Amino acid sequence: MTQKGITLKDVAAAANVSRATAARALNSYGYVGDGTALRVLEAAERLGYRANLVAQALRSGQLPIVGFIPGDIQNPFFARIAHDIEAELRRHRHNLLIASSEENVEQEKELLESLRSLSIRGFILAPTSATDSQHIVQLAREGTPVVLIDRVVKEVHCDSVIVDNEGGAREAVDYLVANGHERIGLLRDESRIFTAQERFAGYQNSLVSHGIALDPWLVSVSRSTVEHAIEATIRLFSRRDRPTAVFTVDSLMTQGALLGLRSMGLSIPHDVSLVGFDDFNLATFTDPQITVVAQPTSEIGPLAAKMLLDRLAGKKLAPRHTRFPTRLIVRGSVSQLHGR
């Protein structure tokens, strides 16, 4: 199909030299006479020669491609990171192949399995499961560079870039407590996911440190989609002694809470106070604006890309783990609780 097929051979023929010499001239290594080099370069230019990366990859064993496996590319958090990674990689002439795991461990395994036969150079990965991780361990052990983002897996020995989930969640709940709330609901996603565990720990630790007992009825678990979060919210607020505040563990759940509360006729912050993990553009468009724990989203992608590029460049270091701090952005979705 592809009509074009200017190979090194063509260039060599046009310049009247052997393929070996042409290769030397083009990649400037070894001995090549000045005149010869010029002839080769000129011929390559004239014919519009472009090296076939697949052929190079066959020899070198690696394509200039990096795989990115986020939980869901539609989540703005991952979309932003994908964009930043791509920009950084492109600066180093690498391409980004994106494959969503859709938060499904089996799919994650299949993806990794199928991508490895592509001779991809390395992976940036947001592991779906904090426990089921043998496939990642295996990958790393075979020497494929891997950088984990957003979530880590204990057993895997590799670089990672995450966020202070526990601290962020704790700060959020501390803030609610400081405003007089004690019955604080939690909208969390499945415990399999690393961030869910950490953020739950933060919630728990904050309560404990304030001497508030953890009430399991106030914790609502659901999948991380707007629809599921709406249901979970309604479940949570249908109880007689409903919470006076909620903490949501990610932006999708925050949106769900917003819609769920609205459908129940509960107003924020009058009837319920709300703090969400992860800032998102919508948070400043609502009335009132939503108080959130912001992550340094713009720093994660570039750093992860740099770490991976270091590995690709052959740097041998102990695994580096970066954990960014979060920042509580106070807006208007939390009210001081009167009766206190």
Next chain:
Amino acid sequence: MTQKGITLKDVAAAANVSRATAARALNSYGYVGDGTALRVLEAAERLGYRANLVAQALRSGQLPIVGFIPGDIQNPFFARIAHDIEAELRRHRHNLLIASSEENVEQEKELLESLRSLSIRGFILAPTSATDSQHIVQLAREGTPVVLIDRVVKEVHCDSVIVDNEGGAREAVDYLVANGHERIGLLRDESRIFTAQERFAGYQNSLVSHGIALDPWLVSVSRSTVEHAIEATIRLFSRRDRPTAVFTVDSLMTQGALLGLRSMGLSIPHDVSLVGFDDFNLATFTDPQITVVAQPTSEIGPLAAKMLLDRLAGKKLAPRHTRFPTRLIVRGSVSQLHGR
């Protein structure tokens, strides 16, 4: 680095046959004895053999990879499409390589240029410029399958999936006029972009059909980012005889308008009515909710992917062009103009 390297040769040796026979057994073609085939399959299984796609690609000339070049992967519209394309491709054992053009023609050219040496099988592309398109024409002429989405380029002879931009915009403006508005502002992006042209045409046609003169002062051009749209909004509404309504050509501009109007203390729909092109999650979270022209976002990706897969399968057809209708979703951001 990669320790593993189970090649066909290893499998052949383990099964005591030649590479040729092993290949025949594994890909089931040509004559192979039943017993032999079994031995090969068993050996492959035991060794965990996986065909090296790069080597296959070198022979066949094509990697099972498709390139997707959106304007901006962070735009939820494109993120959704990327997700859908990827899911569809994966069903056919193809991978998706995403490279943002960042709405920059030069970058688009470079990307295409650099990806072609990767022996990518085809492209799904949202062309940045409606006019500067020689590079795409060239690509298509060389036989590389290309599917254009969201935007088309006249000269390019290939499949496309777009939306009825003119009709959608016209319907939006018709609706504003029906509510008594005559001074209708437009927030549009650069005219280089195809959708901007069509949507502008819809705006214009609606006005003309209602006998309303086009006032150039009511048209504000800016780049399609929230920040630029805020400025453009403020420019537009700082005039003495400001518009009573605005139509925004995409969701980023709609967000910009929302913020710009808010910063000026203008309330929707009391002071200004608003209709935006492209529905987005935020539109239902604001108060009032925003009236928009919705695109069938969920149909674009799958269709584009199928069209491309057809081409990859070798189907020779005349270029197919699909133009989806849009749908006006009336919410609360438009008020009936009293004085009329």
Next chain:
DNA sequence: GCTGATTGTGAGATCGATCTCACACATTTA
């Protein structure tokens, strides 16, 4: 028993770029 299919298998070429090695010839050095 002899041609001619039908099966089954392996040797070797191919895809394109790169690398090793050997061989020239030129220039120093002992």
Next chain:
DNA sequence: TAAATGTGTGAGATCGATCTCACAATCAGC
């Protein structure tokens, strides 16, 4: 002058999978 470097180039191997072709067998039909 002989030996040791230095410089420039090409033939051929290599990466892994696949495909062509040649060559055996085996079995049918005459």
